Amino acid sequence: MKLEQFDQSAILVSDERRDRFAASDALRLRAHSVIPGGAHTYAKGDDQYPVLAPGFIARGLGCHVWDVDGNRFIEYGMGLRAVGLGHAFPKVVSAVLREICRGNNFTRPSPLEVDCAESLLEIVPGAEMAKFTKDGSTATTAAVRLARAYTGRSLVALCADHPFYSYDDWAISTTPMNAGIPQDISDLTLTFRYNDLPGVAAMFSAHPGRIAALILEAAKDAEPADGFLAGLRELCHRNGALLIIDEMITGFRWPQHSAQRHYGVEADLSTFGKALGNGFAISALVGKREIMRLGGFDHNRDRVFLLSTTHGAETSALAASLAVMKIYRSEPVVETLERQGRRLQAGIEDAAARHNVAEHFQLLGRSSNLVYACRDRNGALSQSFRTLFLQEIIRRGVLAPSLVVSYSHSDDDIDRTVEAIDGALGVYRRALEDGPETHLVGRPVQPVFRRRATPAPRVTRPRKQSRSSPIDRALPVVSP
Known part of the structure; x- marks a missing residue:
């Protein structure tokens, strides 16, 4: 484990992040030192993604992207909906x-x-x-x-x-x-x-x-x-x-x-x-x-x-x-967007029903422009559950701040996405019972439009911890 400090609070960063996203972490420190917020678009900022997430995308082809560590993802949202046909079409x-x-x-x-x-x-x-x-x-x-x-x-x-x-x-x-x-x-x-x-x-x-x-x-x-x-x-x-x-x-x-x-x-x-x-x-x-x-x-x-x-x-x-x-x-671009969106929606809704989370994970919008709402056990919108969902689909090779399809999403891409979301919703179901913090690595994501900023990351010297240390199981502490 290593300790990454956010001014007066700290979050635990797992070996999984260190192993999968080492190049992103190194680049992130450089970015925050020269770019306010570390990105040129707020919706692409670190505060919009879980700790276990790619920090920088190196290239894309169709609906697939590769981060600077070489991890490959099926992408949704497609450049904040700017890429309707597919990357490098x-x-x-x-x-x-x-x-x-x-x-x-x-x-x-x-x-x-x-x-x-x-x-x-x-x-x-x-x-x-x-x-x-x-x-x-x-x-x-x-x-x-x-x-x-x-x-x-x-x-x-x-x-x-x-x-x-x-x-x-x-x-x-x-x-x-x-x-x-x-x-x-x-x-x-x-x-x-x-x-x-x-x-x-x-x-x-x-x-x-x-x-x-x-x-x-x-x-x-x-x-x-x-x-x-x-x-x-x-x-x-x-x-x-x-x-x-x-x-x-x-x-x-x-x-x-x-x-x-x-x-x-x-x-x-x-x-x-x-x-x-x-x-x-x-x-x-x-x-x-x-x-x-x-x-x-x-x-x-x-x-x-x-x-x-x-x-x-x-x-x-x-x-x-x-x-x-x-x-x-x-070409039938819009027709394809709607057809693939419906296919994705049907698969996700089936998975949500199977895991008994349909009232907590909801799809909204037109099939060609789907977004999702994450709710806690009381039905309130939850940034913690959104973070957990993002974390779990990223673990399974899907990068989806929304579920907006492109012309390049094939049936196989949709099926693999549904499989990944099915696995993520299984974790979601357990988190409804024992709390998202039990499964979440690091701090929750934050709304873009908020009055006070979350301090930018500052790394301190890693503490040496054994893998069996109680700190591995500790609840991350995050500034309000």
């Missing part, structure tokens, strides 16, 4: 390689910018203009700025049931991680609940003539109630506000490649990304011409500085996006 890689050999960024626009915009607009109902950028946050923030300019209003309302739209102040001000955001900025953002039209109507009544736009995902873990999206659009327009739909996740994962098209609703503005580039950095803002044109110069109103980034339309990402959209038009 050959047709996408070939398109990118061809383009970067011609140069990746020029002084004037590339013709690919026009081709890519036209191709994307074919997918989004009612959208007439597009603007590309690198990540979802800049796209949604541009939509909010545009809505405020178009309406001449200051307030924006976001759906509180969909917790992340942007790292910018207007959105993060509604989370517990709002340090550094002035109250005057926070006061400009309102919240509403999903599937609650009366609540939205009351919000408009409480702020007459002041709300520029509402933003939400068309669907997430729950489906929209009958008439909700159409009713939301009608309420927005009746009150002079715009409807913004964030399709970062639903785009290229829902039927017809767009939740708007699937549910039969047209947003005034919408945002796309993630699977649009199959892992390459590209996102987009699309919308009605009369609104989007404010970011151009063919009008007589005040101009909006909409999106203008050095790398916003680099040719490698545009080539990836064009290849992705071509594949989606010619």
Whole structure:
């Protein structure tokens, strides 16, 4: 055993971690010394995974990834849903390689910018203009700025049931991680609940003539109630506000490649990304011409500085996006995602029923976009049980912060995943009886959006312990 210290508290790290994840542990120490949080995306941070987990992924192919220690995993979540086709998907890689050999960024626009915009607009109902950028946050923030300019209003309302739209102040001000955001900025953002039209109507009544736009995902873990999206659009327009739909996740994962098209609703503005580039950095803002044109110069109103980034339309990402959209038009990608998702869901639900944990381990969301909820013996959501589940599936060769499938997940991959989860749920069942701490190595995972930070790891000299020492069986101590 060795002792790894987190400031005033300590966790025990087993020989299993030392043996399987030695290279990750060494790299982790370097990462935390030069990168705040040790990663460039909070959802990829150490606090989101158990102690017994790979720290760094070296490569991926299809739905399989290899960490820096050479451990192989079947991956789900696929780069936070950005890799819909599979890692290093050959047709996408070939398109990118061809383009970067011609140069990746020029002084004037590339013709690919026009081709890519036209191709994307074919997918989004009612959208007439597009603007590309690198990540979802800049796209949604541009939509909010545009809505405020178009309406001449200051307030924006976001759906509180969909917790992340942007790292910018207007959105993060509604989370517990709002340090550094002035109250005057926070006061400009309102919240509403999903599937609650009366609540939205009351919000408009409480702020007459002041709300520029509402933003939400068309669907997430729950489906929209009958008439909700159409009713939301009608309420927005009746009150002079715009409807913004964030399709970062639903785009290229829902039927017809767009939740708007699937549910039969047209947003005034919408945002796309993630699977649009199959892992390459590209996102987009699309919308009605009369609104989007404010970011151009063919009008007589005040101009909006909409999106203008050095790398916003680099040719490698545009080539990836064009290849992705071509594949989606010619191959049954979404149908495969849904079929494999249903196969996975059925297998897991059978395993949960067999282990009598169906009320404690639950699958949520559309089959192509499954997430899971881990509950304790009292039915409360539990980070400890989530950590235990992650730990046990990782032990069995599956890396799954969610259960979001890709086009590359084969029947064999699904079957092996179900087998791994079946084993993990057996441990889960025992933990419901004798406590997760009996089976868990190290501290539990933490929510991304929390006010206080968990201190970064600091390693001390290992203590020499015999394998039969009582410290092997001690309960890990973790800071609150």
